Amino acid sequence: MHTAPPPKKALNKWLINYPSEVGNYGHLLLEQKQSVDTEIIDAMIQYFESAHLDARECFHKLARISLHPDNDEIGCIGQYPVALPLKTRKGLFGEVMSGMFTEAYKFIGEHEWVIPVFLFRNHEDAGQYIYTLNRDPDRKREVLGRKGDDFIAIVVDQEGNVNRFIAGEAKWRGSWTKSVLDTVMLGPKSGPEGEKVHNNKGVWHEVNRALAVPLGLEQLHTILHECEPDKYASVIASLDRILAHRNPDPVERTDLILLAGGPAKKRKKATSLIPWKDVPFEYEAGRDLQIVEMIIEDGDDVINTIYGGLWAKVAADASI
DNA sequence: CGCTAACGCAAAGACCTCTA
DNA sequence: TAGAGGTCTTTGCGTTAGCG
Numbered sequence: 473m474h475t476a477p478p479p480k481k482a483l484n485k486w487l488i489n490y491p492s493e494v495g496n497y498g499h500l501l502l503e504q505k506q507s508v509d510t511e512i513i514d515a516m517i518q519y520f521e522s523a524h525l526d527a528r529e530c531f532h533k534l535a536r537i538s539l540h541p542d543n544d545e546i547g548c549i550g551q552y553p554v555a556l557p558l559k560t561r562k563g564l565f566g567e568v569m570s571g572m573f574t575e576a577y578k579f580i581g582e583h584e585w586v587i588p589v590f591l592f593r594n595h596e597d598a599g600q601y602i603y604t605l606n607r608d609p610d611r612k613r614e615v616l617g618r619k620g621d622d623f624i625a626i627v628v629d630q631e632g633n634v635n636r637f638i639a640g641e642a643k644w645r646g647s648w649t650k651s652v653l654d655t656v657m658l659g660p661k662s663g664p665e666g667e668k669v670h671n672n673k674g675v676w677h678e679v680n681r682a683l684a685v686p687l688g689l690e691q692l693h694t695i696l697h698e699c700e701p702d703k704y705a706s707v708i709a710s711l712d713r714i715l716a717h718r719n720p721d722p723v724e725r726t727d728l729i730l731l732a733g734g735p736a737k738k739r740k741k742a743t744s745l746i747p748w749k750d751v752p753f754e755y756e757a758g759r760d761l762q763i764v765e766m767i768i769e770d771g772d773d774v775i776n777t778i779y780g781g782l783w784a785k786v787a788a789d790a791s792i
Numbered sequence: 793c794g795c796t797a798a799c800g801c802a803a804a805g806a807c808c809t810c811t812a
Numbered sequence: 813t814a815g816a817g818g819t820c821t822t823t824g825c826g827t828t829a830g831c832g
Contacts, residue, residue, distance in 0.1 A: 562804090646805070651817045660802085661818085737815050 473700060474589050476522030478576035482515030487766070489577065492748045497755075498580030498762040499748035500573070503741065508774055517781045523568045524782065526695065527592035528552045553592075554782055561779045564592065566642025569766060570623045570730045574638060579762045581726065583636060585625040588704060591691050623728075624688040632706025633721075634714060638762070639686055640728035641675055646771065649736040653745050656731070657754065676754040679727050679761075689723075690715055725759050732766040739767070 486508060490501040508516075531552040553564060567590065574585045627636040645652050655661070659673035693711040696704040713721035731745055746752055746763050755761055768774060 644804095647816095649816060655818095 473526065474522050474571075474587050476519045478572050479515035479519050480576050482512045483572070483576055486512045487768075490742060490744075491578065493580060494748070494750060496580060496760045497751040498760075499744065499746065500577060500579075500762070500764045501742065501744045501748070502573070502764065502766045504768045507769060508777070513777055513781065516778050519572055520568055520778055521782055523571060523590045524553050524564075524592060526589050526699070528783075530593040551783070554779060556779075561775050562644040563642075565775045565778070566644050566730055566732055567592075567623045567640070569732060570640040570642050570728060570764075571625065573730070573764050573766075574625045574640070574728065577764075579638070579726070579728070580760045581636075583627045583638075583726075585638060586628055587625045588692065588700070588707070589695050591624060591688055591695070593695065594691050624686070624692055626692070626707070628707060628710075633710040634707055634723060636724040636726060637689060638726040638728050639682065639688060640730060641678060642730040642732065643675065644771070645731075645733040647734050647736055648731065648739075648745055648765075648767065653731075657746075675729060676752075679729065680754075680756045682725075682727065682757065684725060685714060685720070685723065726762060727755075727757060727759055728762045728764065730764045730766065732768070732771070734769065734771050735767045 486505060487502040488505045490503070492499045528551075553561065556564070571587050571590060573579075575587060579585070623640040623642070625638045626634045629635050643656050645656065654670060655674070657674045657676050658670035659677065661670055689711060693708060693715060696708050696711075701708065710721065714723045729746075745765055748763075751761065752763075
């Protein structure tokens, strides 16, 4: 289960925030104030360990890796998520940051978002990769990204009913130029030479046609049922009613889009990629929409430093 | 009928070219 | 000439068609 509070102090030191709100559209621009230092990294690591803990236990169990951190047998080679390639880490990074921002900042509607657990254990390909790597250290390969909804948080009312959830789509790019943005949001260009157009297979399309009740809620239900049936009894019961085929309980959906990565070379401070003064015209779903843009320098280093540091302390302490 | 080569698709970085 | 835009390349999976 995910238990660490969002590292608000470290976020505040690291990032400056420009929030805005129009109707049911919220926009939050986060920009680097300073490069990361050990204080910020340490705080991030604590949160990331909490976010990945459930999946780590799952995958290590699957691969029969000893849970003792001082195990330096072959089993230690493929630890989750340290052993994953950079591209995969970027995907995970976006999801964890989605969760962290959801918990740390005011989003559209000012709801109290709860993240009982991150759904990384459903990242089947990562599980397979860790399993294989532990039996054959040469089997390094790419890991497929996660399909579908990236991350889920819920709102729980006084009676313990789930009445709203937020589903996030996170994208990482090294340099957010206009053409990169268009390709991500509207899809890659295709068509005959000279008259190529965006093919509408981008994030807007995905968000517009997203399910009212996504698979992530089912996955969340499954994990809670398995790991914390008592603590989350009312939430589990509520999710059951929401997921029912016949006469399901209603639930509201908030869409979250996180664009994270490096700035374009000519970017001016405090400028956003997506307009914030009005709901973007490409958004057709009509639900609550929250967009977060996170613009940082040296993103690759930050990601590698965080992921390189996960559970490193535990291992170091154990070997003393 | 099952295997395999070939093609298609996707993500993301590298690389090339055009322009203010 | 730096930077943006666009295309190419790389890596790997999925699907399909052809062949023994």
